[in-house]
Structure formats: C-alpha cells, structure tokens
Amino acid sequence: MRRVYLDHIAATPLDPDVLKAMLPYLGEKYGNPQSLHSIGQESLEAVEEARSEVAGLVGADQSEVFFTSSGSEANNFAVKGMSLARREKGNHIVLTAIEHQSVLHSAKSLEKFGFSSTLVSVDKQGMIDPEDVRKAIKKGTVLVSVMLANSEVGTVEPVAEVVKVCRSLGIPVHTDAVAAVGNIPVDVGDLGVDALSLAADQFYGPKGSAALFLKKGTRILPFIDGGIQEGGRRAGTENVAGIVGLGKAAEIAAAKLSGRMEKMRPLRDKLIDFLPRRVEHVVLTGHREKRLPHHASFCFEFIEGEAMLLNLDMKGIAASSGSACTSRALKASHVLLAMGIDHALAQGSLVFGLIEPTTGEDIDYLLDVFPPIIERLRKMSPLYTKFLEESKR
Amino acid sequence: MIYSDKVMDHFQNPRNVGVIKDADGVGQVGNPVCGDMMTFYIKVKDYRLADIKFQTFGCGAAIAVSSMVSEMAMGKTLEEAMKITNSTVAEELGGLPKNKLHCSNLGADALHSAIKDYKKKQAAARGETVAEAPAEGKCYCPYCEGPIEGIEEVCGHCQVELEECPHCGNFTKKGEEKCVSCGAELEHH
Numbered sequence: 001m002r003r004v005y006l007d008h009i010a011a012t013p014l015d016p017d018v019l020k021a022m023l024p025y026l027g028e029k030y031g032n033p034q035s036l037h038s039i040g041q042e043s044l045e046a047v048e049e050a051r052s053e054v055a056g057l058v059g060a061d062q063s064e065v066f067f068t069s070s071g072s073e074a075n076n077f078a079v080k081g082m083s084l085a086r087r088e089k090g091n092h093i094v095l096t097a098i099e100h101q102s103v104l105h106s107a108k109s110l111e112k113f114g115f116s117s118t119l120v121s122v123d124k125q126g127m128i129d130p131e132d133v134r135k136a137i138k139k140g141t142v143l144v145s146v147m148l149a150n151s152e153v154g155t156v157e158p159v160a161e162v163v164k165v166c167r168s169l170g171i172p173v174h175t176d177a178v179a180a181v182g183n184i185p186v187d188v189g190d191l192g193v194d195a196l197s198l199a200a201d202q203f204y205g206p207k208g209s210a211a212l213f214l215k216k217g218t219r220i221l222p223f224i225d226g227g228i229q230e231g232g233r234r235a236g237t238e239n240v241a242g243i244v245g246l247g248k249a250a251e252i253a254a255a256k257l258s259g260r261m262e263k264m265r266p267l268r269d270k271l272i273d274f275l276p277r278r279v280e281h282v283v284l285t286g287h288r289e290k291r292l293p294h295h296a297s298f299c300f301e302f303i304e305g306e307a308m309l310l311n312l313d314m315k316g317i318a319a320s321s322g323s324a325c326t327s328r329a330l331k332a333s334h335v336l337l338a339m340g341i342d343h344a345l346a347q348g349s350l351v352f353g354l355i356e357p358t359t360g361e362d363i364d365y366l367l368d369v370f371p372p373i374i375e376r377l378r379k380m381s382p383l384y385t386k387f388l389e390e391s392k393r
Numbered sequence: 394m395i396y397s398d399k400v401m402d403h404f405q406n407p408r409n410v411g412v413i414k415d416a417d418g419v420g421q422v423g424n425p426v427c428g429d430m431m432t433f434y435i436k437v438k439d440y441r442l443a444d445i446k447f448q449t450f451g452c453g454a455a456i457a458v459s460s461m462v463s464e465m466a467m468g469k470t471l472e473e474a475m476k477i478t479n480s481t482v483a484e485e486l487g488g489l490p491k492n493k494l495h496c497s498n499l500g501a502d503a504l505h506s507a508i509k510d511y512k513k514k515q516a517a518a519r520g521e522t523v524a525e526a527p528a529e530g531k532c533y534c535p536y537c538e539g540p541i542e543g544i545e546e547v548c549g550h551c552q553v554e555l556e557e558c559p560h561c562g563n564f565t566k567k568g569e570e571k572c573v574s575c576g577a578e579l580e581h582h
Contacts (some may be wrong), residue, residue: 002449179407275454304428306452332428347450380410382432382448383425 001316004362007177008202008294008353009151010320014245015204021248034229041129042127043240050247054211058177058196058312059187066212066230067243069176071199072102073223075250077231077234078174078195079106081220083115083143086172091297093117093341096128096157097338098150102174107145120146126155126339132161134165142169148177148186148196152322152335152347152351153286154295155190156184163192172218178202178210182253183292194218200242200376204356205249206293209242262355265293270363271352272296278371285336285349299341300348302384303377311373317366322349344383395500396453404459408464418514420506423499431503437511439470441470447503453492458500461486467550471508477501501562 005013031039033047048062055062068288069075083093093107097119118136122128133144135296144166150157159175166173172194180186181196182203188196195218199210214220215231226235253260276282281301300308305321305353312319322333333348341349378384413434429451432576436444445467461482461572466474479497483489489497516522531539554567556579569579 194534302450304451304455307404307456312402314405332426344450347425347428380407380448381420381450382430385412385432385448385452 002362002365004317004358004365005355006238006352006358006362006366007318007320008355009351010353011201011207012204012355013357015205015249015252017252018205018245018248022231022245025244029240033240038059040296046244046247047238047240049112050243050250053247053250054198054255055213057186057254057322058198058213059189060213061216063231064188064213064216066214066234067238067246068210068212068223068234069208069239069242071176071197071202071210072100073382074178074197074199074210075100075102075176076106077220077223078197078214079103080110081223081233082172082174082195082218083110084113084221086142086149086220087113090139090142091115092138094120094136094141094144096120096122096132096146098122098126098128098153098335099145099147100151100178102145103145103176122155124340126153126285126335127151127287127290128157128162130158130161130165134169136173137166137169141169144171144175145174145176147179148175148191149180149184149292150286150335150357151179151295151353152333152349153297153339154291155286156180156290160191167192179292182249182257183294185257185387188213188215195220200246203249203253206245208240209239209246210247215332220262260356261293263356264358265270266274267354267358267360267363268296270293270360271354271366274363274367279369279374283345285339285341292359292378293311294353295351296354297349297351299336299345300350300374301345302348302381302387303374304347305349307377309346311377312370315373317369320351320353322351324348343361394432395490396457397489399485399487400454400457400489403460403486404453407449407456407460409446409460409467410448411574412448413444413446416446416507418507418509418511420508420510421449422503424449428452429496429499431455431459431499433459433503433507435504435507435511437471440558441468442466442469445504451499452493452497454489454496455499457486458482458489459503460494462500462504466504471511474508475505477504 031043033044052062055065060263061351068077084093091114093115095103095107095117104281120128120132120136128146128342136324144162146157146162148159163173174195175193177186177196178199179200179202196213201207220233222233224235229235272284283299285297285299309319309321316348332343333349336346336349413436416434417437418435421432432448434446435442446465449456449551462477465485467476479501482500482530483494483497527548556567557564565579
C-alpha cells in the first residue's frame with residue numbers, strides 16, 4: 001500500500017544526514033561536555049557548534065541560545081521564567097487565545113503565584129490584531145507571548161507588529177515559533193522579540209531536542225537548578241546527540257529553506273484548491289495567504305475527525321485532527337473554537353502537514369481516496385440526513 | 394491501533410446503517426459538542442425488534458458501538474433489548490479504550506430511547522398519556538456515567554465536583570490526585 005505521511009505537525013521524519021551526525025554521540029563519542037578531558041571536550045565542541053548553527057538559523061548570537069528538551073519546555077521556560085523574574089514589576093501576562101497548551105497552561109500555573117492573564121482573541125482566520133494586544137496590556141503587564149505560526153490552522157501571526165506595540169511600552173515579548181522555525185524564514189532581529197521557542201522535530205531533526213532564544217540581557221528565572229550547563233539557567237547533563245541533531249537540522253534548514261518552501265507551497269495550494277472541488281461542505285481553516293507553506297487544514301461538515309483519520313490510515317495516509325474524540329477529551333480544539341467555528345464543525349477538523357518528500361502524486365492519491373471516505377461517513381451521519389431533509393424543504 | 398479487531402470490523406463494515414422512513418420508534422442521543430450523536434430507528438413486530446437501522450456522527454468507537462448494538466438487539470423482544478447495557482456492548486466488542494467507554498453508553502441509550510418512543514406512540518394510539526422522559530444525555534460523567542454537557546463543574550447526577558485535567562482535558566473528581574483518564578498528577582491549591 002502507498003504510504004503518505006502528512007502529519008508534519010506531529011513530527012517530521014529525521015533527515016538521514018541528521019541521523020548520521022547524531023550517531024557518533026550515541027556511540028564512541030560519549031563524553032560529558034562538562035568534563036575537562038579530551039573525550040569530554042569533544043562533546044562540548046559538538047554542543048557549541050550546534051549552538052552556533054541554531055543561532056545562525058534564527059539570526060541570533062550563539063550566547064543567546066539555550067537548549068531544552070522540547071518546544072513545550074522552551075515555552076514553559078520563557079513564560080514562567082520571564083514572568084517570575086519580573087515579578088516586582090507586576091503580575092499580569094498577555095497571551096493569545098490560540099497559543100499552544102504549553103503556553104496557556106504555564107500561564108495557568110502562574111495563577112498560583114498571584115499572576116493573572118488576558119487572552120487576546122483572534123478573527124475567523126485565526127489572525128490576531130496587534131491593536132488588541134495593546135488594549136490587553138495594563139499596568140503590571142510583565143510579558144506578552146504571541147505565537148509566530150499556529151500548528152492547527154497554519155496562520156502566521158504579525159509578531160513584528162506586536163513587538164512594536166510592546167517595545168514602546170517596555171514589555172518583553174516571547175514568541176512560540178515551534179511550528180515556524182525551519183519552515184519559514186525566522187529572524188529574531190527582524191521580529192524584535194526577546195525570547196523565541198523552536199523545536200528540532202518540526203524541521204527534520206530529532207524529538208526531545210529544542211531551544212529557547214533569549215535576547216542578551218533578558219531576565220529569566222533558571223528553569224532547572226543545578227550545575228552550570230546552559231549558563232546555569234537550565235542545568236542537567238546535555239542531551240548531546242539530540243543537540244547535535246538539532247544543530248545539523250538547523251544547518252540543513254538554513255541551506256534548504258527557500259527550496260523547501262518553493263517545493264511545498266504549490267503542493268499545498270493544489271490540496272487547498274482541489275479538495276473543495278472534489279467534496280462539498282468543506283471549509284479551509286486559517287488564513288489563505290498568510291499561512292505555513294506546508295500546511296493545509298480543513299473542517300468537513302457533518303462528520304467527525306477520528307473516523308476520517310482511521311479511514312485515511314487504512315489507505316496509508318497519516319494526518320491529524322482537532323476533534324474532541326482524537327484529543328481524548330470532551331472538548332474540541334480551543335484554537336478552532338477561538339476562531340468562532342462551532343463545536344459540530346470543529347469535530348470535523350483535519351490537518352495535513354506536508355513534508356519535504358511529499359510529491360504531487362501523493363496529493364493526487366489523497367484527492368482520489370479521500371472523497372469516497374467522506375461520502376461514506378456522511379451517509380452514516382444523522383446530521384447530514386437532517387441537512388438533506390432541510391434543504392429539500 | 395487503539396481499537397480491537399472487532400471494533401475495527403464494525404467500524405469498517407457497520408451493520409444496519411440507514412434510516413427507516415416509517416419507523417415505529419426513533420431515538421436520538423448525544424450532540425456534536427461532545428463529539429458523538431446517534432439516531433436509532435426500529436420496526437416492531439409481535440413485540441420483537443423486526444428491523445433496526447442507525448445513523449451515527451462520531452468517532453470509530455461510536456460507529457462500532459452503534460453497529461454492535463443494532464446487531465445484538467436484532468430479533469430480540471423489547472424486554473431483552475432493554476437489558477442491553479453499555480458494559481455488555483463494550484464486552485461484545487472486545488473492550489474499548491477507557492476514554493471511549495462513554496460511546497458505549499450512547500449506543501445502548503439510543504436503542505432504549507427508540508424503544509421508549511415506540512411504547513409512547515403505542516400508548517398514545519390507545520389514548521393514554523405517558524410521562525415525558527427526561528431529555529437524553531450528551532457526554533458522560535466518569536463516575537456515575539450519567540449524561541453531562543461536558544462543560545459543567547458538578548455532575549448533575551451524582552453531584553461529583555468535576556475538574557478538567559490540564560493534561561488531557563478529560564474530567565476527574567475534584568480533589569483526586571491523578572486524572573482518571575490519562576493518569577497525570579493533578580495539582581491542588
């Protein structure tokens with residue numbers, strides 16, 4: 001059976017060159033980077049080289065990159081660490097309603113320490129208005145966190161404009177750029193942000209390896225107390241192989257980024273343009289133009305996401321959904337609901353994230369096998385029957 | 394795969410899907426807010442279920458449960474069919490993942506609701522009136538398995554105070570140390 005992997009938002013495949021770069025550090029190069037002897041120093045050099053590659057990818061200085069174990073950790077580190085470090089200035093945080101759970105729940109955790117937060121709403125395309133951020137800021141706001149790109153709906157947010165608003169008010173800005181870095185050009189200087197999260201598994205690097213960019217001079221509370229690793233801000237023996245993998249993935253991304261985007265954008269557009277021609281009652285979620293180049297997300301009326309995913313999986317196609325059933329929760333995706341999509345429609349959400357090896361034939365295959373699946377599920381759906389009866393009247 | 398072979402079989406080849414235009418009883422439960430909705434249609438002959446059809450909006454488990462319920466109930470007397478419970482359905486399917494157990498509640502409920510609808514219509518035809526049954530449930534409380542909206546803080550049936558797990562979003566009794574769905578530690582103020 002043909003295998004078509006379109007679940008970029010969950011994980012990308014490991015680039016073979018990344019694997020090759022990592023392997024020695026899972027084998028003969030086992031030294032601890034903090035050791036003085038040469039086998040230790042060999043690991044230290046590899047870690048610092050990776051730091052330089054990551055810094056290069058986002059236009060940062062090497063000293064501004066701190067390695068973490070995941071994008072979620074980087075987000076926790078930034079939101080909790082930056083807020084707590086500025087506690088004497090106030091106890092209020094501004095976020096958007098469509099942030100990743102690791103940002104939203106970090107802010108929720110901070111409530112125990114006397115913080116409160118304001119969620120900035122988004123429009124129907126999942127886009128925030130920087131003016132709404134300005135309105136949400138009040139006396140005592142110590143941090144603004146706005147994601148760069150949303151993984152569920154693909155919308156790319158106007159972070160640079162948000163920074164302009166915040167800078168004039170002296171408030172630091174963190175951006176969760178996990179879905180963006182390695183997939184679109186990201187430059188911390190152009191954005192002007194004080195902190196930025198990124199993760200290797202979103203651009204053909206390994207899982208369990210991520211980083212936080214922290215602009216020189218930005219105050220943050222250490223996330224893990226212990227030794228001197230990561231400048232004493234994130235202690236613990238380094239995940240050397242993972243860090244090397246992140247560095248290599250960053251190096252490759254810097255070289256291949258524009259080529260990847262040029263290759264994937266037309267395939268994405270093909271999916272976005274043709275799927276609604278093959279099936280009725282489909283809506284694109286997220287912004288049509290300002291979206292990730294590999295990202296196509298939809299809501300299908302009258303049917304539920306998990307049932308679609310299982311059927312697609314039987315055809316060898318891997319995708320993901322924001323329906324309540326797939327999230328193992330009673331609730332549909334907070335992102336879709338924040339965009340004003342109703343519960344029933346949100347249950348029918350699907351996300352296709354293209355990867356570098358995706359071909360035009362893969363998209364054709366999806367366009368061929370998917371419509372009959374939708375039709376079959378709709379025939380089973382009481383909501384569709386009701387719709388047909390009502391439209392007859 | 395998160396589902397047993399039997400669940401996948403019923404999901405891929407659901408039995409008795411459809412609508413009965415001149416049904417003797419119709420039952421509908423659930424709503425799209427919590428992810429599942431089922432409609433059951435029944436034809437009754439000599440107090441037995443002569444035909445059953447269903448339609449389901451929902452996940453793989455919800456579709457499999459509906460199919461299984463229709464198969465289990467076919468040809469049974471109304472009393473026998475009323476004895477089909479969520480646990481017998483889940484058992485017949487070779488088990489369901491814990492977070493999908495509420496789907497099996499819906500299946501049995503939808504069938505029972507159709508039977509009640511039939512009885513109500515019969516009674517009405519005889520000129521009797523039957524007390525209106527309470528509205529059928531939506532989502533289910535993880536403790537009493539009573540229907541809940543999925544948004545309330547207290548289950549309206551067993552009065553358990555519910556708390557949303559920040560890790561998986563499912564509901565657990567307030568004060569519990571671990572989420573009943575995902576096992577994550579729950580912090581308390």
